[in-house]
Amino acid sequence: MNQISVIGAGLMGSQIALCAAFAGFKVHLYDVDEQRLQTSQQQLAKQMEKYIKKGLFSKTQFDQANDNLILETSLSKAIEQADLVIEAIVEDLTLKRNLFQQLDEFAPPHAILATNSSMIVSSMLASSTTRPDKVCNLHFFNPVFLMSVVEVVKGAHTSNETAQAAVDFVKRIHKTPLLLQKEITGFIANRILTKVMEEAMFLLEEGIATVEEIDLACTKALNHPIGPFALMDLTGLDTAYAIQKTQFELENDAKEPSPLLKEKLAHGQLGRKTGQGFYTYQ
Ligand SMILES: NC(=O)c1ccc[n+]([C@@H]2O[C@H](COP(=O)([O-])OP(=O)(O)OC[C@H]3O[C@@H](n4cnc5c(N)ncnc54)[C@H](O)[C@@H]3O)[C@@H](O)[C@H]2O)c1
Numbered sequence: 001m002n003q004i005s006v007i008g009a010g011l012m013g014s015q016i017a018l019c020a021a022f023a024g025f026k027v028h029l030y031d032v033d034e035q036r037l038q039t040s041q042q043q044l045a046k047q048m049e050k051y052i053k054k055g056l057f058s059k060t061q062f063d064q065a066n067d068n069l070i071l072e073t074s075l076s077k078a079i080e081q082a083d084l085v086i087e088a089i090v091e092d093l094t095l096k097r098n099l100f101q102q103l104d105e106f107a108p109p110h111a112i113l114a115t116n117s118s119m120i121v122s123s124m125l126a127s128s129t130t131r132p133d134k135v136c137n138l139h140f141f142n143p144v145f146l147m148s149v150v151e152v153v154k155g156a157h158t159s160n161e162t163a164q165a166a167v168d169f170v171k172r173i174h175k176t177p178l179l180l181q182k183e184i185t186g187f188i189a190n191r192i193l194t195k196v197m198e199e200a201m202f203l204l205e206e207g208i209a210t211v212e213e214i215d216l217a218c219t220k221a222l223n224h225p226i227g228p229f230a231l232m233d234l235t236g237l238d239t240a241y242a243i244q245k246t247q248f249e250l251e252n253d254a255k256e257p258s259p260l261l262k263e264k265l266a267h268g269q270l271g272r273k274t275g276q277g278f279y280t281y282q
Pocket residue numbers: 007008009010011012013030031032033036088089090091092095099116117118119139140141142234235236239243
């Protein structure tokens with residue numbers, strides 16, 4: 001495996017692409033929105049500056065990784081030589097299914113098609129391709145450079161070779177693969193996380209505690225590194241809403257996203273990326 005293509009240059013796609021580029025892969029990064037493709041570079045540079053200051057990477061390593069990263073404005077060009085395509089577009093089943101059909105059309109026959117979706121199992125996307133055996137979930141966590149685990153989900157349609165190649169790729173980018181042998185919506189971490197978030201939202205809506213108090217309970221009483229509201233701000237409230245809505249649509253016992261979350265979206269409060277979410281950012 002030499003050539004990686006990442007589709008979607010948002011919060012996750014841009015970090016996944018750079019992370020693979022750091023490990024020496026040639027990476028093609030594509031986004032349907034050209035402006036987004038450009039701004040992703042500025043955001044990555046800003047993030048890297050912090051990591052370099054903290055001593056996590058050197059400037060030389062960052063420059064070398066950047067040389068491995070190619071921005072693409074044509075989907076077919078972005079994936080024509082790919083060995084592995086990682087999809088990281090918005091959490092929307094219809095859009096992802098349409099995209100997988102195109103990936104199947106333009107990527108070489110041997111290429112593995114993986115999704116970074118937070119909730120959607122890959123069988124729902126594999127059926128829009130002619131290579132279901134080469135489709136799987138490859139689920140990264142944010143911030144990609146700091147989170148060491150990647151969930152690899154093997155559906156009944158995924159071949160053993162594909163699952164093994166995905167696991168090997170995760171190891172090559174210096175992360176720990178967590179291989180699930182069976183599909184389940186939301187996999188492991190997000191199934192647990194959505195329950196925490198549901199309860200946090202309930203406590204807030206019932207007026208039992210404030211955003212700060214609930215986050216404090218999680219960080220100081222449960223020893224979570226970050227509280228659920230701060231985490232939603234980091235994820236992006238639009239993405240957090242899309243993830244919860246997808247789970248509600250796919251699972252019988254899942255809850256609808258909270259009206260409070262909808263209200264924040266209506267006011268353009270998307271978390272860190274807009275400077276205002278549950279907290280205010282400079
Ligand atoms: N935000 C997180 O913390 C997080 C963590 C793990 C997984 N995920 C998953 O990763 C995926 C992306 O999330 P994100 O937070 O990066 O979202 P984002 O909104 O930051 O980025 C999505 C990008 O996809 C692009 N896009 C939309 N349709 C496209 C298409 N047809 N072709 C190419 N590009 C297209 C958009 O222009 C945007 O740049 C989602 O499936 C989400 O569930 C998110």
